[in-house]
Amino acid sequence: MKKLVVNVEDEKFDFINELLSNFSFVKVDKDWYDSLTKIQKASIEGGLNDIENGNILSHEYLQDEVKQRIMILKDF
Secondary structure, three states, X not given: OOOOOOOOOHHHXXXXXXXXXXXXXXXXXXXXXXXXXXXXXHHHHHHHHHHHOOOOOOHHXXXXXXXXXXXXXXXX
8 A cells, every 4th residue: 555645735735635535545634633632732832832932942041951950950
C-alpha cells in the first residue's frame, strides 16, 4: 500500500474530503489537531499567545538557572 499526502487549503478541505470519501479505496485522515482535547488545544493556544506577547525565556537562561540550582543542591 502506498501513502499519498495532499496539502489542501482550509477553505477547500471539506469539498476535497467529501469528494475523496466517495471512493472506497481512499482513506482520509483528519488533521492531528482535530484529535486533541480541549485542554490540549487551550495549552497550545496559550503557548502561542505567550510567544506573541514576548513571555518567553531563552534556552541559555534556563541552562544557567538549572546549573545554579544544581550547584546549590551539591552544597547540601
